[in-house]
Amino acid sequence: MGLNVEIKCKIMLLYSTLCIIVFSRKSHSSSTSLRLKDMGITTVIFTISFFVATSANQNEEILCKARPGCQLAKCDPGLPSSRLNTNEYPITCVQDKELKAENEALKKKLQSWLTEWEEMKPIFSELKTKTTAGLQSLMRTFELCYMGMKSGVIPDSAIFASTYYDSWHAQYRARLDNRVSEKSTGSWSSKTNTIGEWIGVDFGSVRNVAGVITQGRPTYNQWVSKYKIACGTYPNHLHFVTESDSEMIFTGNSDSDTKVYNRFPAVLSCRYIRLYPQEWNVQMSLRFELVHGHCLYIKPL
Template identity: 40%
Template sequence: MKTRQCVGSPGKTRPRGPRGFKGEKGDASDTSVLMNQLDILKNKVERMEKIPEVALQYCLMGMKSGAIPSSSISASTNHNAKHEAKHGRLDRNSGVGAWCPLSTTVGQWMQVDLGSPQLINATVTQGRVQHGSAAYWVETYKVACGITDVHLSTITEGGKDKIFQGNTDTTTKVIGWFPEPMTCRYVRLYPQTWQNFMCLRMDILKANCPRKSTERT
């Protein structure tokens, strides 16, 4: 004999009760925390490297870009045709990749004619492009500027000729800030000390270039 089951009609649906409190979020794994920290650090480094470089390009007067013609770049002497002053442009690799004088003696100089008096803020230097083990750069230098190349005044600080800190390798761009902006048409660099041989590449910064935007190069 089959047993019959009594099935009543469905009951009425009642209103939904209030939602319970949300549980606490579990701890992230050590790996995910580390990856997040690395991503944050990477983004910070990229911003530090890219933003100042863009600002620096905006501030340069024209040695790197070529806006300053080779006829406006001169020197006391040149080691040879491949080391003429026209090869001393920032980031350039023409000739042998820098200006180098005939002899490494204090008093040699490299000069840029801006074409007209300009308000400028700093110089930027690099060493010579490295070829094999030969590494040359200027460690310290003085700067003279003026409206004519006959009457140049050496930049001073505290009543003495300012010694600008130059390079410590062949590639890094180092900014030599003036104590205050100067109005110059001619800008002349006098190397004072150097690594192996007196060689450099350079450019000049406009006076409206803020220091904070170019602290890292």
């Protein structure tokens, strides 16, 4: 088996160095001109070997590049038989752990989207044959009008409230159809029962909203029976929904579990939307869902 180019050069460098040392120690009986001649030849060999070795090393660094998908790579000369050519060697890729984890997460998300698409295929195949009433029934069945409180598309970090009683009653517990669990009472409850308390969502960008669905607190006689809605592009400049120049008061729930839908007079375009309780039973407690703007004329229940 042949030797690595860089190793050969290093051997030549070592040999040349030894020659210089030996020649410098020759007896004084040798003629000065002869010693200078020998040392000159050796120096030439040394210089050529140095530049060849440096060039070989640079070639390896240039040719030994990371493959697509790798953040880190290192040269792995291995066996001479595994060379790609004279100065290029196989590459050992070392992927960053975080990148690997991110790729796995993206794969799972893609698989989730593919699964959802497969579930939606029957819906789209039926759309051509459905009447208006049939389409409305279809949208209700698959909750296509819901904006993401129930499904979790709206994340916990996008749900806000003026106050909450404790972590068991936090604002992100206010998802439609949420139930009691070991760490949750199944709804949002305010810290105080005073006008001015609110719960709302930051969509992250302007969205169209047609209405809101509310429920009370599961297993407890607590619910919001009247409320106002405010929305806008900036949290400090929200406007209440009005009708005939007056702030609308929507009729909410009268029990713990029944869903009540209130459609707005017109589609709202807003990034921030808030629900302000005006009347309640025992405690301000509720669960809710927001309805897509394209469902203005569809009852999503």
